[in-house]
Amino acid sequence: MFKRNRRLRETSNIRDLVRETILSPTDFIFPIFVVEGENIKEEISSMPGNYHFSLDRLHEIIEEVIEVGVRGVILFGLPDHKDEVGSGAFDKNGIIQRAVKKVRTISKDLVVITDVCMCEYTSHGHCGIVVDEKVDNDKSLKYIAEIALSHAQAGADMVAPSDMMDGHVEAIRTILDENGFKDVSIMAYSAKYSSAFYGPFREAADSTPQFGNRKTYQMDPANSREAMREIDADIEEGADIIMVKPALSYLDVVRWARDRHDVPVAVYSVSGEFAMVKAAAKMGFIDEKAIAMEMHLSMKRAGADMIITYYALDLCGWLRE
Template sequence: MFRRGRRLRANSAIRSLVRENSLSVDDFIYPVFVVEGKDIKREISSLKGNYHWSVDRLEELVDELNEAKIKSVILFGIPEHKDCVGSEAYNENGIVQKAIRRLRELSPELYIITDVCMCEYTDHGHCGILNDHDVNNDKTLVYLGEIALSHAKAGADMVAPSDMMDGRIAYIRNVLDENGYENLPIMSYAAKYSSAFYGPFREAAGSAPSFGDRKSYQMDPANSREAMAEIEADLNEGADIIMVKPAMSYLDIVREARDKINVPICVYNVSGEYAMVKNAGEAGLINEKLVALEMLLSMKRAGAKMIITYYALEAAKWLKEEE
């Protein structure tokens, strides 16, 4: 006798009853790019359907988020002024700090996560302070602590260091605790790979390095055991949530992490992954809706609890249509 698996696939009712994983709008974190200036809602050419927002137009974004029932965003800032120490990143009146305060006014219940890094703010595009042509790890920690603290003071709900400096979780945790933010969680970009999938983001954020690459501090795509070591180190330093980035090509890392750790896992469905599906859909090569939802579901199946995705608004609408 053989097993008749088709018995439990016969119709939508039984398929729903036995379904092991599901997508929900509650899983999504929407990336938001904020820029200096006024009256700006400018589509990002490399990320169709996503925009640069000026602070005075954020009410429109909040309305869209409320309509889609999306509860969380992650903020990225693009300043007007850049310098060698990324001073706008920790300016109390910097673009992200202003956006946090405005979003808090518009939607007190919105959960605001902030990206803590320096690449958008430095004139060289690297994620830290340079020593000649090398990023000085330990000196960078001081600046990352200032950035995280400035976000906390502005009203962020969570900080997410994406720089990949060694020891930054412990340093930031200490800074936050010493200043009365011991209850502010840290989501660590723990396994962030040096990936070719980031291209559209670097255009959107103006963060491409002016020389060299980030391979000395981001992870080698060939390594998986190293990812587990990075995750373990960040958890030992006080991370509350860990992230794997990118998502699609690294679901094996997500699965391994899920089997080994007991904290929530986030994945970043990065710009290149989004752009490939979006452009293929617009070219008529695939059914964009079905492929995008299948892609996002695969991340849940691998073990992620939350997904940062440029598809958040669209996926939320698609899921509502299926109810």
């Protein structure tokens, strides 16, 4: 006798009862781009519905995030000044440091995560210190650690190093612990691939490399065993959360990471994923809501505990319908 699996799909209420994977506003982290200046809320052309905010208007998006039930934000800063060592990234009065303090005046409960990298702040657009047109891993560690410390001092709950330098988690954990920030968490961009899906973000963050590319420090999209070595190393160095980025094309890596480790797993549904859906929906080729919901369900089904996504606010609205 064959198995009648369709019995458990017979009505919407039955399907609800047996559903294995459920999305919730508490799964999402919303990225926010903060810029210098005043009275700025400018839409990012390649990422419709996402904006650059000046500090005096940051409350608008933070209040919306809180209202829909999202528990965390990750902040990206765009400075006015860039130089060879990205000094604006670790300036105690830098754009991110002031943004963290601003968010803290709006909400004491919202989880504030900060991107720890140099690409938005360096004149060359790379994620570390450049020596003879190569990113010097070990020289970069000191700067990466100082950036993380400055974010913790400003009030960040969690720092998220995205630079992909070897040893960066250990350098950050050491400097945080030595300065009394033992309770500040590290969300490591452990398996961050050198992906073509980052294009719209580089416009949003003004972080395109001025020469070469990032293939010597970001991962080859062809490799998955290498991702496990990166993840293992970050956990050993003190990462509290590991991340796979991008999300949608790397769900096999997410599943492997989930099965291999019991630490929380994050994914970053990146700008290219978001922009493709938006563009196709605008042309009438797809149902945006249905596609976005299915995409994010697949990320959670693969093993993600949390999802950084530009769709966070929309998803929360659709989940209430």
